[in-house]
Amino acid sequence: MGLASDTPRLTCEKLQRQSCCASVDEDCEAVLRTIPSGLDRKEAELYSQLDPTQFPKHIAIIMDGNGRWAKRRHLPRVAGHRKGVEAVRLVVETAARINLPALTLYAFSAENFVRRPATEIHFLMKLLHRYLKNELPLMHRNNIRLQFIGRSQMLPQEVQERMAWAKEQTSHNTGMVLTLALNYGSRSEIVDAFKAMVHAAANNGGLEHLLKMDEETVNRHMYTSHLPELDLVIRTSGEMRLSNFLLWQAAYAEIYVTKLFWPDFNGFHLLESIQEFQKRERRYGGLNEPSPGSSN
Numbered sequence: 001m002g003l004a005s006d007t008p009r010l011t012c013e014k015l016q017r018q019s020c021c022a023s024v025d026e027d028c029e030a031v032l033r034t035i036p037s038g039l040d041r042k043e044a045e046l047y048s049q050l051d052p053t054q055f056p057k058h059i060a061i062i063m064d065g066n067g068r069w070a071k072r073r074h075l076p077r078v079a080g081h082r083k084g085v086e087a088v089r090l091v092v093e094t095a096a097r098i099n100l101p102a103l104t105l106y107a108f109s110a111e112n113f114v115r116r117p118a119t120e121i122h123f124l125m126k127l128l129h130r131y132l133k134n135e136l137p138l139m140h141r142n143n144i145r146l147q148f149i150g151r152s153q154m155l156p157q158e159v160q161e162r163m164a165w166a167k168e169q170t171s172h173n174t175g176m177v178l179t180l181a182l183n184y185g186s187r188s189e190i191v192d193a194f195k196a197m198v199h200a201a202a203n204n205g206g207l208e209h210l211l212k213m214d215e216e217t218v219n220r221h222m223y224t225s226h227l228p229e230l231d232l233v234i235r236t237s238g239e240m241r242l243s244n245f246l247l248w249q250a251a252y253a254e255i256y257v258t259k260l261f262w263p264d265f266n267g268f269h270l271l272e273s274i275q276e277f278q279k280r281e282r283r284y285g286g287l288n289e290p291s292p293g294s295s296n
């Protein structure tokens with residue numbers, strides 16, 4: 001499918017000049033109708049160039065480069081994390097405004113948890129604890145439902161309680177599902193899924209049950225069973241790795257790497273990654289039209 005060539009280009013010069021509403025002609029009105037409210041001028045301009053029929057349903061982001069962002073400014077690493085929270089806010093809000101069904105953020109890997117100095121982990125936990133309370137109005141304003149993946153039972157008790165509280169508080173929202181990966185590792189997720197399947201089999205006829213397992217069964221036992229198929233993985237700060245993030249789920253996802261450090265990433269850059277996604281030809285192992293899961 002050649003997405004870029006047949007993308008409808010809804011352009012509006014008046015919009016670009018920020019005077020769209022002064023005298024509204026028909027084309028301009030059409031553009032305004034399709035652009036979600038709340039986007040800034042640059043975001044709206046870029047959004048108007050996207051193909052509304054080819055939006056990803058699920059984007060996941062490896063937020064990398066907080067430390068380097070801070071180092072470049074001769075600041076402590078934690079300043080990068082603090083600024084990283086602002087980037088999270090901008091990206092989450094833009095994602096919700098464009099009605100992205102699911103956004104998953106790699107906040108702390110299981111490896112981060114054991115390999116970072118205790119002082120940095122302590123700071124990150126405090127940041128998360130505060131984030132989950134402070135961002136609640138933004139979650140409600142944007143109709144966002146919060147979820148978590150990862151071995152959260154190993155996080156500090158007060159963080160686990162705040163997570164449960166935030167999840168409950170947003171459970172009635174019906175818009176974008178924002179999933180935070182905390183103490184997450186893809187290999188341990190796969191181990192946990194297999195353990196859960198063995199348990200289910202033990203209660204349901206043993207080996208016979210286990211032997212009926214297929215991809216759908218594994219999907220249902222992954223932490224991400226509540227989410228649509230992963231379409232796009234974004235990684236900031238230039239590294240070309242998945243770093244133990246959503247390895248099973250990323251089987252057919254497009255990967256977009258930007259050199260920007262996470263604290264410099266914002267809603268406009270999210271839309272740029274979607275624009276790039278729409279240029280890719282997704283074949284799922286076939287020759288042309290996609291059909292995820294139909295062939296292995």
Ligand code: FPP
Binds near residue numbers: 063067085107128
């Ligand atoms: C990677 O940068 C980032 C992290 C390990 C933490 C991500 C955390 C945030 C963006 C802020 C907190 C998020 C929430 C949702 C509260 P790095 O430290 O590995 O950077 P480096 O590779 O340049 O050292």
